[in-house]
Amino acid sequence: MGGGINCGGAAMDVHLPRRHGDVDDDGKERRTGTVWTATAHIITAVIGSGVLSLAWAMAQLGWVAGPITLLLFAAITYYTCGLLADCYRVGDPATGKRNYTYTLAVKSFLGGWHVWFCAFCQYVNMFGTGIGYTITASISAAQNTSAYIIGFGVVQAVFCQLPNFHKLWWLSIIAAVMSFSYAAIAVGLSLAQTIAGPLGSTTATGTVVGVDVDAAQKVWLTFQALGNVAFAYSYAIILIEIQDTLRQPQPPAAENETMRGATAMGISTTTAFYMLCGCLGYSAFGNSAPGNILTGFGFYEPYWLVDLANACIVVHLVGGFQVFVQPLFAAVEATVARRWPGIFLGGGRAFQVVWRTAFVGVITLLAMLMPFFNSILGILGSIAFWPLTVFFPVEMYIRQRQVARFGAKWVALQSLNFVCFLVTVAACAASVQGVLDSLKTYVPFKTRL
Secondary structure, three states: OOOOOOOOOOOOOOOEEEEEEEEOOOEEEOOOOOOHHHHHHHHHHHHOHHHHHHHHHHHHHHHHHHHHHHHHHHHHHHHHHHHOOOOEEEEOOOOOOEOOHHHHHHHHHHOOOOHHHHHHHHHHHHHHHHHHHHHHHHHHHHOOOOHHHHHHHHHHHHHOOOOOHHOOHHHHHHHHHHHHHHHHHHHHHHHHHHHOOOOOOOOOOOOOOOEEEEEHHHHHHHHHHHHHHHHHHOOHHHHHHHHEOOOOOOOOOHHHHHHHHHOOOOHHHHHHHHHHHHHHHHHHHHHHHHOOOHHHOOOOOOHHHHHHHHHHHHHHHHHHHHHHHHHHHHHHHHHHHHHHHHHHHHHHHHHHHHHHHHHHHHHHHHHHOOOOOOHHHHHHHHHHHHHHHHHHHHHHHHHHHHHOOOOOOHHHHHHHHHHHHHHHHHHHHHHHHHHHHHHHOOOOOOOOO
């Protein structure tokens, strides 16, 4: 994911111009978002560090399964996001009660244990993304040395103390510019390398058993690649919040129709970009494509362009880290304030400083102990894909439309649900196995990856 937008259990902060004194049907200032602004937010949120691993994923899948996998994930994401867009309002799609966040939508339509499970998936994803961003930034800075991981952690420990850092209006703009910059550079360098002469061979089925990998590795890495692709499409988590910025159309038209149009344009644009990154990266490096495509250009000219791209990654992830962890901070601190109000007498700054610093410290330590880029992305992608992109949208749609149990539509939806669950389990298991396998030879604070 890209990351100029605050997502999670708390409402997302999307900074769009609004006319003061004019309100919508819920009493809030009139929303002015359009299909174009929503599309821009989707593209900004989706295109991010996940794009760096697509060449590697293509190398595991090959010319046949690789593009098909990207298209299937895009189609599933588009379809389920359409279901999710219908859950923005309860009752009438044009005048019903609004759900401002993903969690509120789950609470409105499902309730019970679903709400807890949704919050758990969101906050685990935020915590894991903090680890993933720390690893990615350190790779871009200096091939994952512990010193650079610690340095990134120190910077984040400082930024975590700044009040409302994630609400600064320029954060989304910088994140968007940086993510597009390094992704575009990766595409350009891959194209140039392909024209100059590929660095490895490519095949219809990707890495070759007995040449590049053994049979067991082929299976594990294939499933791990699915997790990496899933991470690149982790967008549903913020759809409701983006939809809450849209201008209310005249009934009977509703925001869900606008959101479907924005989703179609956003997903098609990012998929085309992903095809370029994945296919050109695979064409340039072949079956030996690196886990992070930009590290593969580390010893090739033009050095300054590669360095610029890596600098863009670091800048993007400094802000992106805050975008993901600030909602988690807010949730924990709200819970603590509710249960132990005495801690927050005088503003609670002492508690915030201690706990936020400790939180960043834990993430930094875990990043040093497990600095495995593709495996971590695979775990994150699998955690976010099935529950947040498929399970909840499908279940809410079934409850909302009162789809008859065991009817044709119910069976089709639950079949999609089950297949995606199997993909998530396989991708997560393969990614965990990848971490365990890497730990056999990795020595913390010594090994350079």
